[in-house]
Amino acid sequence: MLLVVEQFLNGLQFGLLLFLLAAGLTLVFGIMDLVNLAHGSLYMMGAYFAATFAAWTGSFLLGALMALGATLVLGIVLEMTALRHLYGRDHLDHVLATFGLILFFNEAVRLIWGPAGLALPLPAWLTVPVPILPGIHYPAYRLAIIAVALLVALLLYLGVMRTRIGMLIRAGASNREMIGALGINIKLLYTLVFGLGAALAGLAGLMQAPILTVQIGMGENILILAFVIIVIGGIGSIRGAFLAAIFVGMIDTLGRAFLPNLLRQVLSGAAASTAAPALSSMLIYLLMAIVLVVRPEGLFPANRR
Amino acid sequence: MKAFSVSKAVTALMLAGLVLLPLYSHLTGNIFILTLFTRIIILALAAASLNLIMGFGGMMSFGHAAYLGIGGYAVGMLAQEGVGSGFIQFPVALAASATYALVIGALSLRTRGVYFIMITLAFAQMAYYVASGLARYGGDDGLTVYKRSDFSGLINLGDRMQFYYLCLACLLGVIFLIWRIVNSRFGLVVQGLRSNEQRMQAIGFAAKRYQLVCFVISGTMCGLAGALLANNTDFVSPAVMYWTRSGDLMVMVILGGMGTLFGPIMGAVVFLLLEEFLSQITEYWALIMGPLLLLIVLFGRGGIMGALGRAGRG
Amino acid sequence: MAEPLLRVEKLVRRFGGIIATDNVSLEVASGELHAIIGPNGAGKTTLISQLTGHLEPHSGSVSLAGRDITYLPAYRRCALGLARSFQITSLLLDFTAADNVALAAQAHAGTSFRFFANARKEKGLRDAAHAALDRVGLLHRADVVVSRLSHGERRELELAVALASKPKLLLLDEPMAGLGVTESQRMVKLLQELRKEVSIVLVEHDMPAVFALADRISVLVYGRVIASGDPAAIRQNEDVKRAYLGDQHVVTHHG
Ligand SMILES: Nc1ncnc2c1ncn2[C@@H]1O[C@H](COP(=O)(O)OP(=O)(O)OP(=O)(O)O)[C@@H](O)[C@H]1O
Ligand SMILES: [Mg+2]
Numbered sequence: 001m002l003l004v005v006e007q008f009l010n011g012l013q014f015g016l017l018l019f020l021l022a023a024g025l026t027l028v029f030g031i032m033d034l035v036n037l038a039h040g041s042l043y044m045m046g047a048y049f050a051a052t053f054a055a056w057t058g059s060f061l062l063g064a065l066m067a068l069g070a071t072l073v074l075g076i077v078l079e080m081t082a083l084r085h086l087y088g089r090d091h092l093d094h095v096l097a098t099f100g101l102i103l104f105f106n107e108a109v110r111l112i113w114g115p116a117g118l119a120l121p122l123p124a125w126l127t128v129p130v131p132i133l134p135g136i137h138y139p140a141y142r143l144a145i146i147a148v149a150l151l152v153a154l155l156l157y158l159g160v161m162r163t164r165i166g167m168l169i170r171a172g173a174s175n176r177e178m179i180g181a182l183g184i185n186i187k188l189l190y191t192l193v194f195g196l197g198a199a200l201a202g203l204a205g206l207m208q209a210p211i212l213t214v215q216i217g218m219g220e221n222i223l224i225l226a227f228v229i230i231v232i233g234g235i236g237s238i239r240g241a242f243l244a245a246i247f248v249g250m251i252d253t254l255g256r257a258f259l260p261n262l263l264r265q266v267l268s269g270a271a272a273s274t275a276a277p278a279l280s281s282m283l284i285y286l287l288m289a290i291v292l293v294v295r296p297e298g299l300f301p302a303n304r305r
Numbered sequence: 306m307k308a309f310s311v312s313k314a315v316t317a318l319m320l321a322g323l324v325l326l327p328l329y330s331h332l333t334g335n336i337f338i339l340t341l342f343t344r345i346i347i348l349a350l351a352a353a354s355l356n357l358i359m360g361f362g363g364m365m366s367f368g369h370a371a372y373l374g375i376g377g378y379a380v381g382m383l384a385q386e387g388v389g390s391g392f393i394q395f396p397v398a399l400a401a402s403a404t405y406a407l408v409i410g411a412l413s414l415r416t417r418g419v420y421f422i423m424i425t426l427a428f429a430q431m432a433y434y435v436a437s438g439l440a441r442y443g444g445d446d447g448l449t450v451y452k453r454s455d456f457s458g459l460i461n462l463g464d465r466m467q468f469y470y471l472c473l474a475c476l477l478g479v480i481f482l483i484w485r486i487v488n489s490r491f492g493l494v495v496q497g498l499r500s501n502e503q504r505m506q507a508i509g510f511a512a513k514r515y516q517l518v519c520f521v522i523s524g525t526m527c528g529l530a531g532a533l534l535a536n537n538t539d540f541v542s543p544a545v546m547y548w549t550r551s552g553d554l555m556v557m558v559i560l561g562g563m564g565t566l567f568g569p570i571m572g573a574v575v576f577l578l579l580e581e582f583l584s585q586i587t588e589y590w591a592l593i594m595g596p597l598l599l600l601i602v603l604f605g606r607g608g609i610m611g612a613l614g615r616a617g618r619g
Numbered sequence: 620m621a622e623p624l625l626r627v628e629k630l631v632r633r634f635g636g637i638i639a640t641d642n643v644s645l646e647v648a649s650g651e652l653h654a655i656i657g658p659n660g661a662g663k664t665t666l667i668s669q670l671t672g673h674l675e676p677h678s679g680s681v682s683l684a685g686r687d688i689t690y691l692p693a694y695r696r697c698a699l700g701l702a703r704s705f706q707i708t709s710l711l712l713d714f715t716a717a718d719n720v721a722l723a724a725q726a727h728a729g730t731s732f733r734f735f736a737n738a739r740k741e742k743g744l745r746d747a748a749h750a751a752l753d754r755v756g757l758l759h760r761a762d763v764v765v766s767r768l769s770h771g772e773r774r775e776l777e778l779a780v781a782l783a784s785k786p787k788l789l790l791l792d793e794p795m796a797g798l799g800v801t802e803s804q805r806m807v808k809l810l811q812e813l814r815k816e817v818s819i820v821l822v823e824h825d826m827p828a829v830f831a832l833a834d835r836i837s838v839l840v841y842g843r844v845i846a847s848g849d850p851a852a853i854r855q856n857e858d859v860k861r862a863y864l865g866d867q868h869v870v871t872h873h874g
Binding site: 485486488489490491492493494496497500501503504505506507508509510511512515518 | 671672673692693694695697698702703705709710711712713714718721722723725726727730731732733734735736737738739741780783784
């Protein structure tokens with residue numbers, strides 16, 4: 001029971017982190033029609049910034065805030081110098097150019113911070129276990145992640161659904177010419193949207209940093225998960241990204257936790273322990289395959305074009 | 306009759322260079338260059354196979370490195386289980402790649418555009434994780450191939466020169482096949498589908514069927530590259546199918562010139578030599594390579610073949 | 620009475636709130652040239668696309684020579700003898716004119732799962748392509764890449780491609796759209812000849828051409844067939860005069 005609740009919360013927490021990453025990716029794709037592989041690099045940069053700034057200032061929170069600002073700025077700079085020139089080009093061009101950016105970021109990090117990973121220690125008040133149910137404790141920090149991510153998701157939802165900027169964003173996703181005709185500064189809007197996406201990725205990275213080691217390439221595997229989420233959720237749809245992210249987070253976490261035991265019930269011990277790791281890492285992709293067979297456009301395709 | 310063209314001349318020069326390279330290596334005693342070019346040729350083979358679906362078929366696969374792994378693991382796993390014969394290893398490698406391509410292709414081709422890019426990427430990543438989970442075959446650390454594929458005296462893969470020429474023969478054979486395919490009925494259909502799928506459906510072609518077959522052919526060819534690669538490095542690990550390797554293959558194709566016969570070879574040679582060269586200047590070569598890619602995308606339409614064609618026209 | 624070549628029954632297709640095809644029933648007899656006219660946005664292209672399988676209807680049925688084809692994919696219908704031209708030219712831009720036509724011929728001449736022999740050297744296919752090109756007066760442009768053809772030439776090529784698949788029923792979506800006067804006249808002459816060999820459904824805004832060519836005319840307004848009959852009857856029909864000619868400003872406005 002204890003394990004189930006704990007893994008369930010772990011799944012939720014992982015899913016929410018994935019959402020932060022996928023939301024930026026899907027926004028940028030939905031609005032600017034840009035496939036940004038380097039999104040994972042922004043996630044990595046968020047983590048590196050946080051570890052560095054926290055060490056400088058001696059404060060976790062201050063470091064995190066500064067890191068958030070730094071990824072935002074980095075995103076904006078990246079958009080203005082490089083990615084802006086890719087709008088309207090072939091998707092293949094996006095893939096290649098941003099692939100180049102990944103190489104660049106990974107190497108830059110290696111140059112600046114060295115090949116070894118960094119650690120981002122948590123302050124004591126975030127490491128205490130919090131009782132959530134009678135007899136069940138859960139780390140405060142992971143609860144904090146859940147709370148922050150939920151809050152951001154809510155703000156994002158309200159922002160996109162209820163505000164003027166959000167309306168523009170939605171209009172942009174469905175009709176690029178229209179906002180142009182309304183006399184809105186598209187360039188600025190695009191830069192801001194990209195910056196927002198970068199900040200979200202950075203937030204995911206810096207929150208994940210204390211749990212995993214901060215290392216080169218940390219953004220790549222999780223980026224591919226974010227792709228899977230977008231494919232499942234439907235490209236350009238925030239709601240789809242949210243639901244798919246939770247779903248994928250849960251399946252992945254619960255699969256890794258419980259699949260080996262489940263397999264042991266049906267297979268011999270040796271066979272189970274060989275098959276389990278492979279199978280549990282395949283789980284999400286199997287899920288994606290199933291969604292593709294049933295709904296090739298994803299579960300919640302946004303009404304684009 | 307077409308007149309002299311720069312791209313043809315450069316291509317011929319490059320091919321001649323590849324054929325004569327072992328001679329140079331033998332005369333100068335420079336073994337390194339032979340090893341380097343064996344690798345280049347194998348990856349050129351992989352790039353050529355990718356070019357078949359990407360350049361001619363318009364299917365932007367971002368998961369092509371999976372076949373390198375599948376072909377490689379087929380050789381490695383069979384070797385570990387005591388099956389050393391290349392006559393078994395290679396067919397199994399090809400069959401395994403074809404099967405994987407059939408399944409992945411059938412699923413991925415339900416989508417198009419960016420979805421297709423992302424999905425092929427995701428499936429290749431799945432293959433990567435599966436390989437990492439193969440505890441019996443080294444898991445993350447990979448699998449050493451202690452004995453190269455045995456072709457019972459027909460050809461000795463342990464001999465550098467023989468192995469080099471085997472790889473070159475495979476590459477040229479595959480290029481020849483692609484050339485025939487591209488101009489065949491099947492090839493015209495596949496290229497027509499790249500150009501305008503709606504039109505092709507309207508004149509009576511079942512689009513997906515042709516694309517899937519093309520996808521499988523391409524995957525099988527790349528599986529061959531995988532089998533050769535495992536023999537070349539005497540080792541296979543999940544890293545050969547990591548997604549950056551798929552990205553490298555795409556870069557080679559685009560750099561050389563998508564949808565041209567010899568472009569992928571050109572792209573592989575230039576890309577890998579550049580990598581080699583930069584890594585000798587600085588440890589941080591990717592710092593240069595990354596932005597270089599960006600610039601190539603922004604300014605280098607049509608790749609090297611495109612540039613040579615323009616140079617030829619003056 | 621003999622089974623009509625094409626029978627459309629109670630076809631319905633919606634786009635969001637718009638009913639683009641509203642309970643359309645039609646029959647096209649073998650050998651007939653059946654024109655479909657109607658103002659812009661009446662649903663003519665939508666109807667054609669459902670006949671060819673590029674668009675699925677929400678209800679109703681389409682049958683060709685007595686066989687229900689409502690849910691057959693486009694390529695299967697083509698094999699059964701349906702061919703179309705597109706209102707907005709849809710060709711293989713990076714192929715030559717001859718290649719475009721030869722591919723259409725290839726689709727109907729044995730399997731295309733041939734991987735080795737050079738298809739461009741297959742005499743049968745090339746001859747068929749050249750014949751179709753000759754038919755539309757494009758033979759001299761056979762080896763020109765489509766992206767270098769003029770608009771008018773592309774319209775003619777559309778027709779040649781459709782012809783090369785040796786259809787029983789030809790669906791032409793505004794073959795004269797955007798043509799100059801002489802080009803239009805050539806096209807009308809060509810259609811005059813073709814109608815002797817193949818049944819045709821012709822969507823066209825050019826009224827003189829329609830009335831000169833058609834055996835029967837159906838008038839589509841807001842997705843509905845408001846009248847169907849021979850040209851003389853349509854000319855006299857009060858509903859048509861009111862609804863269609865009353866909407867004439869729509870034609871001039873958008874067209
Ligand atoms: N793919 C689509 N999505 C949404 N609405 C569509 C779509 N295709 C057509 N429509 C709508 O359906 C109606 C019929 O369009 P259709 O193109 O069939 O008209 P048409 O008679 O061919 O007009 P025209 O003479 O301009 O070619 C129009 O209101 C159009 O806006
Ligand atoms: Mg129309």
